[in-house]
Amino acid sequence: xxxxxxxxxxxxxxxxxxxxxxxxxxxxxxxxxxxxxxxxxxxxxxxxxxxxxxxxxxxxxxxxxxxxxxxxxxxxxxxxxxxxxxxxxxxxxxxxxxxxxxxxxxxxxxxxxxxxxxxxxxxxxxxxxxxxxxxxxxxxxxxxxxxxxxxxxxxxxxxxxxxxxxxxxxxxxxxxxxxxxxxxxxxxxxxxxxxxxxxxxxxxxxxxxxxxxxxxxxxxxxxxxxxxxxxxxxxxxxxxxxxxxxxxxxxxxxxxxxxxxxxxxxxxxxxxxxxxxxxxxxxxxxxxxxxxxxxxxxxxxxxxxxxxxxxxxxxxxxxxxxxxxxxxxxxxxxxxxxxxxxxxxxxxxxxxxxxxxxxxxxxxxxxxxxxxxxxxxxxxxxxxxxxxxxxxxxxxxxxxxxxxxxxxxxxxxxxxxxxxxxxxxxxxxxxxxxxxxxxxxxxxxxxxxxxxxxxxxxxxxxxxxxxxxxxxxxxxxxxxxxxxxxxxxxxxx
Numbered sequence: 001x002x003x004x005x006x007x008x009x010x011x012x013x014x015x016x017x018x019x020x021x022x023x024x025x026x027x028x029x030x031x032x033x034x035x036x037x038x039x040x041x042x043x044x045x046x047x048x049x050x051x052x053x054x055x056x057x058x059x060x061x062x063x064x065x066x067x068x069x070x071x072x073x074x075x076x077x078x079x080x081x082x083x084x085x086x087x088x089x090x091x092x093x094x095x096x097x098x099x100x101x102x103x104x105x106x107x108x109x110x111x112x113x114x115x116x117x118x119x120x121x122x123x124x125x126x127x128x129x130x131x132x133x134x135x136x137x138x139x140x141x142x143x144x145x146x147x148x149x150x151x152x153x154x155x156x157x158x159x160x161x162x163x164x165x166x167x168x169x170x171x172x173x174x175x176x177x178x179x180x181x182x183x184x185x186x187x188x189x190x191x192x193x194x195x196x197x198x199x200x201x202x203x204x205x206x207x208x209x210x211x212x213x214x215x216x217x218x219x220x221x222x223x224x225x226x227x228x229x230x231x232x233x234x235x236x237x238x239x240x241x242x243x244x245x246x247x248x249x250x251x252x253x254x255x256x257x258x259x260x261x262x263x264x265x266x267x268x269x270x271x272x273x274x275x276x277x278x279x280x281x282x283x284x285x286x287x288x289x290x291x292x293x294x295x296x297x298x299x300x301x302x303x304x305x306x307x308x309x310x311x312x313x314x315x316x317x318x319x320x321x322x323x324x325x326x327x328x329x330x331x332x333x334x335x336x337x338x339x340x341x342x343x344x345x346x347x348x349x350x351x352x353x354x355x356x357x358x359x360x361x362x363x364x365x366x367x368x369x370x371x372x373x374x375x376x377x378x379x380x381x382x383x384x385x386x387x388x389x390x391x392x393x394x395x396x397x398x399x400x401x402x403x404x405x406x407x408x409x410x411x412x413x414x415x416x417x418x419x420x421x422x423x424x425x426x427x428x429x430x431x432x433x434x435x436x437x438x439x440x441x442x443x444x445x446x447x448x449x450x451x452x453x454x455x456x457x458x459x460x461x462x463x464x465x466x467x468x469x470x471x472x473x474x475x476x477x478x479x480x481x482x483x484x485x486x487x488x489x490x491x492x493x
Contacts, residue, residue, distance in 0.1 A: 002445040003401060006333035007420040009033040009309040011068070011276055012326055014050055015041075015317025024057035026323035027316065028065060031330035033416050034309065035065055036192075038317070039179045040072040041157075051186050064423065066189040066416040068219065071176040071205075073194030074169045076160040078127065079109030085153040088132055092151070096134075096160075098142045103156075107143075110160065118165055119144055126161040128154055130250035161250040163225065171201035177208055183216065184209065189413040190217035192242055197226040199233040206237070217414040219276065222264060223247035231264065235271045240417055242311070245279035265305045269343045269395045272365075272388075274417040277302040278311035282328060286319035296332055303336040306343045306397055308419035342369060342396045361456070364466050365392035368452060372398050375470065378441050378448030379403050383429060383455045387411045387418075393454070394420045403440065405429070438473055449473050 011034040012018070012027055024035075035054050037047055051067060058065045078096075081103045088094060088105070095107035098115055116139050123136045125146070133150040171193060183191055193205050202220050209216055220227075220234050223244035227234060235241060243264050249257050261277065268275035281299050282291045291299075299310055310329050316322040368380055380402045382390045390404035402421045406412050412423035430436035437451050449472060456466040 003422065004031060004330070006031065006330045007337055007401065008303050008307065008329075008333035009274075009417060009419055010326055010329050010333075011036050011278070011309050011311035012316040012322070013038055013311070013313045014054070015314075017318050017320070018316050018322045019050060019053065021053050021057050021060075023322055024054055025061055027326045028057055028061045028063050030323050030327040032326050033065060034068055034190075036068045036070055036311065037188075038070045039182075040070070040075060040077075040194075044182055047182070048186065051188070064412070064416060066217075066413050068190040068192055069179065069183040069188045069216075070192045070221075071179050071194055072173070073171050073176060073196075073221075074112075074167060074173055075194060076110060076112045076115070076162070076167075077157050078154065078160060079103055079111065079156070081108065081154070081156045084155045086155075088127075088148050088151045088154055090148055090151045092148045094134060094146045094148055096144045096146060108154070112167075114168065116142055116144055118162070118167055123165065124149075124163065126163070126250050128152065128158045129246050130161065130254075159247070161247060163251050170204065171195045171197060172204040172208070176205075180205065180208055180214070181212060184212045184214035188216065189410075190219060190239075190417070192219035192221050194221050194244075195224055195247070196220040196222065196234060196238075197224050198230045199237045202234060202237045215410065217417060219417075223251065225251040228252070228260065231267055235267060235273055238273070239414070240274040240276065240308075241268055242276040242278055243307075245277075246313075249279075261302070262305050265302070265307050266343065268308075269306045270345055272391045272395045274308035274391070274419070275306075276309040276311050276417075277307040279313060281310055281312065282315050282325050285315050285321055285325045285328065289321055289324055291328060296328075299329060299332045300336040303333050304340050306340070306395075308394075309417060337397075338399075340397055342398075345395065360466060361389055361392045364389065364454060364456070364468060365396065367468055368393050368454060369396040369398060371452060371468070371470070372400065375450055376448060377450045377452050377470075378446045379437075380452045380454065381405060381433070381437055381440075383453075384411065387415045387423075389454060389456060390415055390421050390423075391418050394418045401446075433469075434471055434473075437471055 010031045012032045013036045086105050096110050097107055098110055098113055101109050119136050119139055121136055121138055125134050131152040134146040135149055137145045137147055205218055217239045219240045219242050220238035221242045221244045243261050245257055265275050282295050284292050302310055312325055315325040377400055379400050382404050384390050384404050384406050390402050393402050404415050404421050404423045405426050407427055409425055412425045415421045415423040433453055451471045453469040453471055457464045
């Protein structure tokens, strides 16, 4: 099976537009690596059917995919509207209430019981990802009377943002706990926690999962301004982060989004943890077959900055062209990666403690990165238990695939999130790495006479030393060529 042209991983949200097996197979073949299920919508029964269909599609295509459950968090949403969309006009009055009502152009319900208590007159709030801006005028009982500053269209269940207002609730809600239990029962690979503000929010998710006997890959969604004050702490305890630009773009001035994104990607790379760039990457492809030039440039810049994954939301969940959107991300990434420079991680490495095992891993990863500057390797093979070594090498964004060979299926599933890593499940480690690597490269259409092998301590050899080995193929040809002085011909691509 030939390797994908792009090393950047693609996350696609599954929704009404992509719930059929045929579309799922098309998306997988086009380059989808991770299927995202948004638990803010749908029922356990509907998601169960989606999960079954996804797994059948993956088996049919022969491709490895991971399934990520997106926990809703304390997302405030408007309720059901009598008809939609409604149009809110500037300077008009609008009421937000916690009463269970059917909304119209005069008022709408809110799914947050404490909503009237967190407001004061003059506060600003936003609807529909910041498109609509309201000002709170007065609070009477369960109603907040507002003035429309910037109008626009509103549909049922759209989000409401309150920048700078402390809601006094944890990011990990009781509802999230129920969905986490569902994810455990379904054996999902990862969960993403919405509206994370501190490391404590991720710790709460992990402790709840551990108590169930569940060990998912946990992604912290960075979409609150408060989270930006604690990103290093969050990265310490999370397995990865998502730059969730939708809500984040409402929480902070929109002109700062690009710089914040670059900073978050660099931080995640420094920690050796995957980062997902999300929201409106190819939004125009919800209705059109091709993206705008600005969207194509946006995706390319995220790849150049070092993102591990790019994510589709409405494009794949609700759009008319979910397969085409995945294929477009793959094409943009493949072209862009050839011009990507390795990230400068020297400061992060200098801060590592040399006696720490992680620091040793960093040194090996740096050695691999330096070796690739001088030799033309077909791939880097890493024997790994936890995936740490593969992720450490991957953060340097090497030009070749990192083939992570593990005897743990969970490790393989988690490594799907790391750009440039191709996980391979092998219950038993190969006895002859030379033969194994040669056969693997031949089967996957990779050319070259050199490969790099990295090994460290393992369950079977816990006191083994770390090692990096350069493996050369065509030894017989090399011996013959020694007589003619042309050995270099077989050591170069």
